[in-house]
Amino acid sequence: QNNDKTSPSVTAFLAKLMKITSTAATALCVMASYSVGARAFSTLVSRSALSRVRNSAAVSRSHRVPLAMVSSTATPADAVTDGAVASNPLLAQEGLPKFSIISPSDLGPAVSHLLTKLDSDFSALEETLKADTPYDQVLPAIERIQSPLGYAWGVAGHLNGVKNGDELRKAYEENQPGVVQAMTKFSQSRALYDALVSIKESWGPSEDISFEESQQRRAVENSLREMTLGGVGLDGAEKERFNEIKMRIAELSTKFSNHVLDATKDFSLTVTDAADLEGVPSSAKAMWANAHYMHLVAEKTKDGEGTAEDVEQVDPATGPWRLSLDGPSYVATLSHVPSRSVREKVYRAYLTRASEFDEEKNNVPIIYEILRLKEERAKLLGFSNFAELSLAAKMAPSVAAVEELSDFILQKSLPAAEKELQEVLALARAKGGDEYSDANLDKLKPWDTTFWSERLKESKFDLTAEQLRPYFALPAVLDGMFGLVDRIFNVEVKAADGEAEVWNPDVRFFNIYDKDTKEHISSFYLDPYSRPADKRGGAWMDVCIGKSEACDQKIPVAYLTCNGSPPVGDTPSLMTFNEVETLFHEFGHGLQHMLTKANVGDVAGINGVEWDAVELPSQFMENWCYDRPTVYGFAKHYETGEPLPEEMFEKLKEQKTFNAGMMACRQLLFGQLDLELHSNFDPVKGESGEGESIFDVQKRMAAKYSPYNMPLDEDRFLCGFSHIFAGGYAAGYYSYKWAEVMSADAFGAFEDVGLDNEEQVKEVGMRFRDTVLSLGGGVEPMDVFKRFRGREPNPEALLRHNGLA
Numbered sequence: 001q002n003n004d005k006t007s008p009s010v011t012a013f014l015a016k017l018m019k020i021t022s023t024a025a026t027a028l029c030v031m032a033s034y035s036v037g038a039r040a041f042s043t044l045v046s047r048s049a050l051s052r053v054r055n056s057a058a059v060s061r062s063h064r065v066p067l068a069m070v071s072s073t074a075t076p077a078d079a080v081t082d083g084a085v086a087s088n089p090l091l092a093q094e095g096l097p098k099f100s101i102i103s104p105s106d107l108g109p110a111v112s113h114l115l116t117k118l119d120s121d122f123s124a125l126e127e128t129l130k131a132d133t134p135y136d137q138v139l140p141a142i143e144r145i146q147s148p149l150g151y152a153w154g155v156a157g158h159l160n161g162v163k164n165g166d167e168l169r170k171a172y173e174e175n176q177p178g179v180v181q182a183m184t185k186f187s188q189s190r191a192l193y194d195a196l197v198s199i200k201e202s203w204g205p206s207e208d209i210s211f212e213e214s215q216q217r218r219a220v221e222n223s224l225r226e227m228t229l230g231g232v233g234l235d236g237a238e239k240e241r242f243n244e245i246k247m248r249i250a251e252l253s254t255k256f257s258n259h260v261l262d263a264t265k266d267f268s269l270t271v272t273d274a275a276d277l278e279g280v281p282s283s284a285k286a287m288w289a290n291a292h293y294m295h296l297v298a299e300k301t302k303d304g305e306g307t308a309e310d311v312e313q314v315d316p317a318t319g320p321w322r323l324s325l326d327g328p329s330y331v332a333t334l335s336h337v338p339s340r341s342v343r344e345k346v347y348r349a350y351l352t353r354a355s356e357f358d359e360e361k362n363n364v365p366i367i368y369e370i371l372r373l374k375e376e377r378a379k380l381l382g383f384s385n386f387a388e389l390s391l392a393a394k395m396a397p398s399v400a401a402v403e404e405l406s407d408f409i410l411q412k413s414l415p416a417a418e419k420e421l422q423e424v425l426a427l428a429r430a431k432g433g434d435e436y437s438d439a440n441l442d443k444l445k446p447w448d449t450t451f452w453s454e455r456l457k458e459s460k461f462d463l464t465a466e467q468l469r470p471y472f473a474l475p476a477v478l479d480g481m482f483g484l485v486d487r488i489f490n491v492e493v494k495a496a497d498g499e500a501e502v503w504n505p506d507v508r509f510f511n512i513y514d515k516d517t518k519e520h521i522s523s524f525y526l527d528p529y530s531r532p533a534d535k536r537g538g539a540w541m542d543v544c545i546g547k548s549e550a551c552d553q554k555i556p557v558a559y560l561t562c563n564g565s566p567p568v569g570d571t572p573s574l575m576t577f578n579e580v581e582t583l584f585h586e587f588g589h590g591l592q593h594m595l596t597k598a599n600v601g602d603v604a605g606i607n608g609v610e611w612d613a614v615e616l617p618s619q620f621m622e623n624w625c626y627d628r629p630t631v632y633g634f635a636k637h638y639e640t641g642e643p644l645p646e647e648m649f650e651k652l653k654e655q656k657t658f659n660a661g662m663m664a665c666r667q668l669l670f671g672q673l674d675l676e677l678h679s680n681f682d683p684v685k686g687e688s689g690e691g692e693s694i695f696d697v698q699k700r701m702a703a704k705y706s707p708y709n710m711p712l713d714e715d716r717f718l719c720g721f722s723h724i725f726a727g728g729y730a731a732g733y734y735s736y737k738w739a740e741v742m743s744a745d746a747f748g749a750f751e752d753v754g755l756d757n758e759e760q761v762k763e764v765g766m767r768f769r770d771t772v773l774s775l776g777g778g779v780e781p782m783d784v785f786k787r788f789r790g791r792e793p794n795p796e797a798l799l800r801h802n803g804l805a
Contacts, residue, residue, distance in 0.1 A: 085113050090152040096557065097155045097544070099501040104167040107156050111175040114149040115182050121145045122185065129195040138195050139219055140550035142186070143601045147551045153179055154543065158559055161536045162527055163503050164261065173254065180250060184243055187230025196224050215600040215778035222608050222777070225393055229381060238380055245377045252366050252373075256354075257536075257726035259361040260719075263353040265532055266361075268295070269323040269345055276339040277321060281466035284332040286568045288321035289314040291329070295322055325350050326532035328565045331578075334450040335465070340435065347447035348714070355716035363719040367694055370725055371683035387679035390731030394612045395738065395781055399679055402734045406668050408795065409737065410705060412804040413668065416661025421449070421708045427459065428452040446712065457658050463651040465576055471648075472580055473638035474528060474564070474573040480634020481587060484624055487758075488765025489595065489773070490515045496523065504531070506566075512594055522594030524558040528583075529566040529573065537563055538722075539582050541589035541606075541618075548601030556605060558590040572638055577652065581622045588621030589614075591773050598776040608777020611732050615739035616746065616781075617772055623747040623801070626653050627755055657803030662709075664737075664802060669705035671734035674724050676701055678731035694718055742785055744798040746772065749789055 085091055089098040090110035122145055129138070160172050186192065200220055209217070231242040270292065271277060277285060293314040300306035314320065323333050323346055333346045354363040374386040383389040387399050396402050425444055428436045432452070435441065444452065458464050482493035492513045500509040506529050512522045525544065527535075544557040564579045575583070592614075593605035602608055624630045628649070635644035644652075676697055685691030692700070695711075698718060702710050711717065723729035746768065753760035771788040785793060799805040 085109065088113075090155060091148075093148060093151045096500045099159075099503045102155065102159070104165070104171040107152075107168075107171040107175055110152050111149070111178060114152055115178050118145060118149050118182055119185070122189075126189060126191045129191045131194065131198045133195050133198070135199050135216055135220070138192070138199065139216070139223065139600075139602065142192075143548055143550040146186075147548070147553075149179065149182070151545075158542060158544070159503060161540075161542075162531075162534070162561060164534045164536065169258070176250065176254075177247065180247060184230070184246070187227050188232050188234075188239070189227075190232065193224070193227050193232045196220050196227075200224065211597075211775070211778060212599075215598050215603050218608055218778055218780075219600050219602040222393075222602060229389070229392075231381075234380065242377065242380050245373045245380075249370060249373050249377070252370050253726045256363050256366050256370070257722055259354040259363050259366075260722055260726070261536055263358060263361045263720075264325045264537060266358075267325050267349045267353075269342065269349075271321045271323060271342060272319055274319060276337065276342050277319075278338055280336045280338070281332070281464075281469075282316065283466065283469060283565070283568070283574060284336055285319075285321060286316040286571075287328060287332070287565065288323055289316040289319060290568055291324065292320050292322035324532060325353070326530050327537055327563045328530050328579075331576075334447065335454045336451070338451075340445075340447065343447040343451060344445070350720075351446075351712070352714060352716045353720045355719040357714075357716075363725070364694075364716075365687070367718060367725055368683045368687040371677060371681065371694075374678065374730065375683065385679045387675050387731040390678065393610060394732065394735070395610045396612055396734070399675055402675060402738070403672070405738065405741070405795070406672055406705075406734065409664060409799070409804075410668055412799055413661045413664035413802075414705075414707075416804055417659075417665045417706070418661075418708050420659050420661050424449065424452045424456050427456045431455065446709070446715075449709065453659055457655060460658070461651040461655055463648060463655070468577055468644075468648065468652070469574040470637050470639070471635040471644045472575040472577065473636075474575055476634045476636050476638070477575060477580055477583065478526075478634075480630060481584060483633040484627075484630045485587075485591065486515070487629070488761060489591070489769045490762075490766060491521070491595070500525065503527075520555060522556045522558070524560055524590050524594060527559070527561045528564050530563040531566075535561075535563065539563060539586050541586050541593065543593060543605070543607075546593070546601055546607065547596055547599060547604040549599040550601060553601070556594050556596065558593045560586045560590050562586060574638065577625070581625050584621040584625055585618045588618035591621070592617045592776070595769060595773040596776045597770075597774040598778040600778065603777035605776050610777075610781050611728065612735035612738040613742065613781035613784075615736055616742045616785075619736075619740050619743035620746050620768075620772075623743070626656055629755075656801075660802040660804060662706075664804065665706045667737055669701055670721075670723075671737060672705060673698055673701045673718075674721075674729070674733040675731055677724075741795045741798050742793045744801045745789060745793045745795075746785070747801070748794075748797045 088106050088110050089102045090106050091113065092098055122142075125141055125145065156168075156172055156175075160168055200217075203217065206217070231239055231246075234242050268291075271288070293311065296311045296314075297308045300311050301308065323329055323337075323342070325346070330346065330350060334343060337343050337346075354361045356362050356364050371386075378384070378386040378389040381389060383392075391398060391402075396405075421444070428444060428448065429438070436448075454465070485491050485493065492515050494511050494513065496509050496511045498509075499511075500523070502509065502525065504527065506527065508526045508528075510524055510526065511520055512524070513519060514521050530537075539562040540559075542559040542561070544559050545553055545555070547553055547556040562579070562582055564575055564582070565573055567573045589606065592609075596605040598604040606614055631649060631652075632643055635649070636642065637644075677694065681694070681697055682691050683694075686693050686696075695715070695718070698711055698715070718725075723733055724731075729735065749764050749768075750761055753764055755761060767788055771784050775784050775787075779787075782792065796805060
């Protein structure tokens, strides 16, 4: 039975909101204004890292920030000796990065050498470009010219996210302007633009073209749009100002991200009273005790006089315990600590990070300047505001269409959310004592909601997160996840630790093989654990090596980065179920990169995929965390090997829609707040006090999308909203919900044939691999979806999966 049979009204609704017309397909592209081709843009400037952002009531996983641009002076070309070039590991680009010998001091000489070569090679190419220059002599040549710098800069950007330190940060910032300026030369080359226009004008009808030609056409169209947004049509003072804005926004984005990272690292709260942690899961107490121990070790050894052996281990049962703002610690605090005062301190610290409460790391003026500059940049290109610019190359045809979809979901979500919160409040009143009585508390405080939601979930389903964790040891979860892709996509994942150098001992390396041909088709690194001292928060997939025929790159390689619970002592990483979903999510992104059949680098894998479609495979993979064969492929007790009890699995499935209304409203709020700031908000009046401030806008949007949970006056959530101020989601955060419509409906295809029908599931899985995971950006995303599903997406699948239908 097809659970998602589309009614005429829904079909019309989706056709109105999501269908890409030929006009929309050739509209101006968003945010790819620094170079030619989505691959070149993502590799050299933004890295387009993909993230897992599924917000619990407690925490939003943050997006991997893009490489930013900061003004300074890179190492001059004449300072780079032949010897330095020959020995520089960033220039040894045969194979995988040499992480064990790369140092921050390598970056300047490598970038200087590569920029000189890139400038020379591109200038030579420009001289050959004519109106009749064929495709094979244009974009493939651009890929080859940009690839060496992309490789080195990509490695540097990756390390800046996972092994951040003062030296690397400084080297990165010093060399950023040269990279940006070089990419500007590509995006503003009239000779290149004219050659691409001539290629496009030579095309015949688009019907019945091969996949190879479809890739080439998409790559040319993307490049033309990116060049238009890169200022190729600007001259004189406008062009000069445009380039100044581009550089300044990048500089500000880097500062924003660094402020968030530093503010997160700066805070800690040491708890010494065991009563404050009464009833807290032992895994959380062990994590905090270990954090306190590691802090003591760092203090003892910082001057080189002491050793770790001089520091006694901290007993998790007696403490002290060191709480922090990194993901696992923050979520555990808000979810389990019974002390309201402790929860409040941690919550307020998190919500005021990088704000005016710490002038050295104040992101408020940075936000205003970024918004001003983005609006100015958009207007220089002929747009009314930055949101219009952002949506120009996305699936969504307009801001109004996004608002209409959001309101459609809100109609179902808001009544459910209000009912859910009342149920949480009722439990707090019944079980929380006098401080939660009507007389003392009119409504739950923000630091109460997650704690009592967790208690409600435990009482409703008689199942705690702590009871599940022993069944979700990371090694077993990996085996189960790899078993799933073996079963539905016909690929085998094999551990290959030792075949690649890594940046941290916890990092693992894997190869993927096609089961029929036995061919090695891709590889990936996995960096699974939180390291707040040098690793950015959140979870993301990023490109190490992309598939490209022009560059003779046949085996794509991905970075998968999470911030999960680390092992403690001899106990392996015991994951929360949310962390399991996060891992599946990032692996979904990785699969689209690694299983691509596209060989034009600019549209291979995730490259060239519209931003509001790129979350389809990642969110699709999360659904398998509730599939019986998949779960029982990994849910085994880490000590006894016993499988997850059937009763616990059934309760786990029942929990899937718990507080789904509040979750949906929260995501809608983030998406619409983002669009409002980039469309209707006046940052000049906002900063001067003549109009709404950014925090006024936050409250106004909350009044519509989460009126039951208005932000505190001192709430500075926006100061840590790296997605839109230091990442690729500016005027695009809505993409998560937009893509979730497609991902829910895509999973519905498996439900239609019956998840217990192994043969049919495999058939549908191979169709998903051959379309969504294989075609990359070489085909328009709506066409990709229709090739898989046979029709356009149905939003009712999303509502049904969330229990809101």
